[in-house]
Amino acid sequence: MLKGYLLEKQQKLLQQQSNFYTSTGLHVFFKDPVxxxxxxxVIEKVESSVPVHLLSEVEMIIFGWFEEFEERALSAFYDGGTLYISNKHKDxxxxxxxxxxxxxxxxxxPYGYFIYGDKKIEDxxxxxxxxxxxxxxxxxxxxxxxxxxxPEYNEEFDMFLYKKVGYDKLEIILSGIFISPYAATSLREYFATGFAEFFTNPDLNSFLQKVSPELYKKLILLQNSEELDNQ
Structure with a gap:
């Protein structure tokens, strides 16, 4: 009986997953069901968490399964105005x-020079x-x-961390140095993990500020559209 209820609930959820546009004009498309x-x-929470001026480059989000996920062991990537998100997320x-x-x-x-130009995050x-x-x-x-x-992505170093050392061990080693093992992968991922932490866990920003003060300062400036306009 419980199994039947869960299957019915899942079926209703899948039926509800029709493509849609948000109030900001973002197009959400389901290649495969989630x-x-x-x-x-989820999208409502994203749009309420991230300032609208930082959403301007994203025109579309596609949920589904793509070859890149298997080839590069990814669950999401950005390319040319579109976010490609795996439909196999757990929660x-x-x-x-x-x-x-x-x-x-x-x-x-659009903001690359503002983010990286002064070399403070890179240093x-x-x-x-x-x-x-x-x-x-x-x-x-x-x-x-x-x-x-x-500082650029280097597959040799990535595999060294991921396969030889292992993220479980790295999480212990990197405590208080990087906010997560993945942040050590490259400069771009250092920025991206900090960005995600800053906007998804604002109550924990004091930890980010302590661990990565220069990155934190840059994120404070980034969230202010007027600051960017003055650059």
Whole structure:
């Protein structure tokens, strides 16, 4: 009986998943159905959390399964005005976090110089990378310093962290250094994880401010459209 009720509830949810536009003009399209998650509520929360001027580059969100997810072990990515979000998320918050995270990548083109031009975030990131490299080296996880000090995405370093060291171990090692293991992946992901944390967990911003003060300062400025207009 319970199984029948759950199946009926799931079927109703799938039937409700028709493509829609939000009040800001964002087009939400379902390539494949998303089970057991109220996507309209997720989008409403995103639009209430992220300032409207930081949503301007996103024209469309497509939910579904794409080859890139398997090829690159992703659950979301941004490309050319569109967010591609996996339809296989487990819960509301994972969808919410992924969308906000990818929004951060959408603003890197129009606001890239504002974000990275003064090198303050990059310098902060590389200081942390050097510290991480030294800790791992002493633990006999060794990779050339030149690789660790490359701020751009480097597949060798990514796989080193993900496969050789492991995110479970990294979470302990990086406590108080990076806000998450994924933040150590590259400069862009350092910014993106901070952006997502800033807007999805505003009550915890004091922790972000403590761990990544330069990134936090930049996010404070980014949320103010007048500040951006003056740049």
């Amino acid at each position: 089970k057991n998650i109220d996507i309209e509520s 509301f918050n994972s969808v919410y976090d992924d969308i906000v995270h990818e929004i951060s990548h959408s603003i890197e083109e 902060e990131f590389l200081r942390k990378r050097k510290y991480l490299h030294d800790i791992l080296w002493n633990m006999d996880y060794k990779i050339p310093l030149s690789v660790a000090m490359d």
